Amino acid sequence: MDTARYAELFLTESREHVSAINHALLELERASDGGRNAGQGHPPADEARRSAIAALFRAVHTIKGMSATMGYTAVATLSHELEALLDWLRRGDAMVNTALMDTLFKAADALESSIERAVSGKAADARIERIAARLRDAVAPATSSAREAPRVLGVTRSRPGRQAGRRRKTPPRPRTRTRASRPEPVATAVPATVIRVRFIADAPLRGARAAMALQRAQTFGEVQAVEPPEHTFSEPAFGQEVTIRVATAVPHATIARSIESVGDVAGVEVEGAPPDSLTPLPAGIGSPPARRSRPSGRHAVGGPGAGGSDVGEDPYRARHVRIDLRRLDALMNLIGELVIARGRLMALTAASEDQALAETVHHSARLIGNLQDEIMTCRMVPVWQVFDRFPRLVRDAARSLGKQVAFEVYGKEIELDRSMLDEIGDPIVHLLRNAVDHGIEAPDVRVAAGKAAEGRLTLSAIRDRSAVLIRVEDDGRGIDRDRVLARARDTGLVDAATSTLTDDEVVRLIARPGFTTADQVTNLSGRGVGIDAVQAKVRSLGGSVDIKSVPGQGTVVTARLPLTLAIMRALLARTGGDTYAFPMAHVDETVSAEGLALASVRGRPVMLLRGEAVPYVRLRELVGVPGGAGPTGGPLAEQHVLVLESGGRRTAVAVDELTGQQDIVVKQFDAARGGLPLFSGATILGDGAPALIVDVSSLI
Amino acid sequence: MSHTVLICDDAIFMRTMVGDILQQAGFDIVGEAETGLQAVEKYKQLRPDLVTMDIVMPDMGGIDAVREITRFDPQAKILMCSAMGQQALVVEAIQAGARDFVVKPFQPSRVLEAVQRVLA
Known part of the structure; x- marks a missing residue:
């Protein structure tokens, strides 16, 4: 076939x-x-x-x-x-x-x-x-x-x-289901009939056919002998023939017909001489009475076990269809275009006085939103589809390094967009290998440090607002600050005089492109690709990476990912005549720039928000727009300030104008390598104008 | 009216294939079950004319499911789906009340022959 x-x-x-x-x-x-x-x-x-x-x-x-x-x-x-x-x-x-x-x-x-x-x-x-x-x-x-x-x-x-x-529950001799429904034949009163069945030589599982033949023979009367014995039916080497002696008065032709219908039968011989015409046929020849009558419950409403499910559509038919992922991608692209068109239509309608038009457009807009949600949901798959291979991977990594690792996975049922999940697999592999290779110590080292010989490694998926957090946590040695600092000095990332770095700074250094402290390339993770590769990948997906490490106690790496790659909710802001999109997942609040107290902490400009000092930047300076009063640090000429959050840290961005929230369709570009480190992608707005999408984690 | 069939197999692949073979032959697939337990439940609910039953399934294997189903309905017509090398299990299934069996890999003609025998 x-x-x-x-x-x-x-x-x-x-x-x-x-x-x-x-x-x-x-x-x-x-x-x-x-x-x-x-x-x-x-x-x-x-x-x-x-x-x-x-x-x-x-x-x-x-x-x-x-x-x-x-x-x-x-x-x-x-x-x-x-x-x-x-x-x-x-x-x-x-x-x-x-x-x-x-x-x-x-x-x-x-x-x-x-x-x-x-x-x-x-x-x-x-x-x-x-x-x-x-x-x-x-x-x-x-x-x-x-x-x-x-x-x-x-x-x-x-x-x-x-x-x-x-085994024990099964009686040594097969019980025939029809036996109870009719009187036991009396062996001595009935002559014996010998049935010899030959099966087709190359038929599969001939022993099972023999079992079927025996079952049928038992419906005719008491079986007195079986050759070869019944227990050999189960042997793969079962031969081609079986002979059954049964006490019955059933006509030979009837017996032969019944046995022939067992399947894979090459021939049947029935011997013995029951007086064909004299003996009345026992009820149940060939097809016993119990089999003849149709079960009555099937068509009867409310039959046994029907449980009220007879009415209406049959709920047991398959309710799933498999859809080619490319179809879903195409749908997602279309809905993306539709969302853009909706934005444009809304903008045009806002300028119109026509009430009916406005209502219709708003209704359509809502429907488009629903459609978008539905399609998104179709694309969501639980993370275990990718996570399931990790236990094996961690085990192999630990084995090859002689380490003991107890690996646990949480939040397997959390759902993520299919294409996002496909992309995130490799970075997670990298983080897990890093943890086993560089994080968790050898058993003797751990014991010497007063820890359990077996290290703990945890991978969790956590739903957080419109994002999913993927967290890799180990209880290993943590990030070695001295080594990071030394390497940073060697490679010129910090100047030679620097001797104090905050923990956060140290951790962020290791996320710089090309940074690794691995002294030698190990089989597992030291292929010259450090945490920066993970960060680049996650950023290209519109997410961010946060690292926390305590020396001697372990490291936690958290990747924050949007639920989907294709569409995000963004706050649009204008500066220098251009529009920029800030992912709403990172926007904490917006405040008026008027009257904000500005200050400087350790040479960095901060603004005071309800008593908290939040570092700030001016977007026009970041994007190199000339004009406006003074550099960052001076008084603000801008009207608005966005307070952004990523990985538990906040920063503020001063912009000229806020133009509102909108769903935007993300066109990815590899920002980290494309020379535009501030941006993770671009979008086309409702009026057809392009806007760059700000990579919030790069600001912080 | 076409005969109704309940297909029991833990592999979607197998269910699809058996379903296609039977559907093309004019049968009406009224339900599918992935485990022995489901097979028993659905048999009681759907009362199909024919059941195809895989032997190895999670949550109650096919043979125990045959026992349960024939205890509920001694007239149940169950066709075992087996792999090569499962002779002992097929014999056990036949003894438990299954009517016939087919051996994987399935050939449509053999499946349909067995089905005809069971329904005869």
Whole structure:
């Protein structure tokens, strides 16, 4: 069949399962460590171990089924081997040691890459076979027969846990669901009939067909013998034939017809000589009476379990559709244009006297706003879609550096615009690696400093007004001020005489482009890209980065991101005849410039706002507009002051004129590298004029 | 009137594919379930003519779901969807009351054959 159109679905879903696999592997590793520490058989650890293996098995099994259907042989083979190993693990009590964990993690990686390769049509990775062999070897040493017939092992040995419970509940002989509904045939009174069934040679799961044949035979009478015995039905090596002796008076032809309809049947022979015409047919031949009558509840309103859901639309039909992200992007662009047009229309209407026109325009404007909200909501996805791969990443990083890290993630359900989430993944990876590499100390160092050997690393997503905060927090050594200062002097960022920097200044120094204190390039994070790369990225997304660090106690890096890339609410201000947009997320208040007390603190101009000294700048000076009275520090010629906030710090900007709030459509440009460090992007206003978007964090 | 079907599989991929095969053959897909528990609940609510049931699912596997469903309705027509190498589980499912099975990777013709057998 044509499977190409399922490829995307396959990929999406397989990725989710790979993520689940990594998650379960971490659980398994934790449970196995816990088990060793607490001694074997520690119940909570055992339970966690079992549930992790069960989750692994499910995910791998699903991938196996899907990939086989898609014809992705490499993926199917690998997942089959992995499944066999997991199956062996879940039925035994083999120690999960480091070597085995390593094999499992490698297999998960190989599985992921083989999925991606298969979908993109690339040939399978040569490593796959090696990994598959490792998986086979992992099972082999314990019992060489386990792989050939894992199911036989499971049946003949007692199974651990749930499996055993289920086994016990099942009677040794299959119970036929129709038996209770009719009288037991009396074996001695009825002659025996021998049914010999031959299945098609290459039919899959012939043992299961034999089980079906046996089920049917049991509806005719008491089964006296089965050859080969029933327990062999479960063996992969089940042959081609089954012979069933049943005490029945049912005509041969009826029996043959019923058995033939089992499926994959090559031939049926029915022997013995019940007097066809003399024996009245027992009720239930072929199709027992219970099966004949239609269940009555289905069409009856208010039937059992109907729960009042019969009326109206069926609520159980699929209520989701999958939409190509590009469609959503296109929608978002269109609504962006529409928002601009709305601004223009509002401006024109304001100049008109026509009341009806004004009402209509306002109504449309509101609808456009609603539409914008809806489309935005469609694009929101929970952060776990990206966060889910981080536990594995932190674990690998910690392992390779010989560090112990307890990693926790909070706020997984917080939602962010899809394209924002895609962009923010790499910076977070960078922050996490930084924390493991430079933040958290080696276990012995930590113990010597009076800390727990295991470091703590936390990643959280927090919704804050119209922004989302992404926070990476560690309890490591903090930022070394002396090293930062020394490096800053070396590179000329501060002059040689500087010996005192405030904590904030130190921290902001390390966010300067190209600044790193890593003495040597480590495998993990020291590739010459420091916190500045993170900051540049976050700024290009319209956000800001804040760093707080206490020596010896740890570091907190917080990235503040807007909910969406495309549209933001901005306060528009004019200076020198041009309009500038300030993201509302950063605007604390606006005050009249008249009568403000100005002063200077340590050579920097500040204004006094209700007793608080807030540093200020004049926009016309920043953008190089000539004119106006005096430089910053002198009396203000401007009319208005915007008080802006970013990362807990405030600054004020003096502007000529405020022109109001508006939704603006952001056209990104890479401000940090584009030579316009003040701005994060540009927009087109309702009247068609351009405006630059001020990067508030760069002012502070 | 076309037969109604409840599709139970934890993979959307599989549900979509089985759904497409059956829909093209004129069946009416009235519901989908991702877990064994959902399968039992939805069976009771929807009373479909046919259930396709994956074996390995979270929150109650397919076999336990077959037990629950046939306890509720001994006439339930359940078709197991299995992978290669699951013979023991399929045998268990048949013993629990499933009517037939198909083996992944699915071929539409084999799925439809099995469905016809179950509904016959």
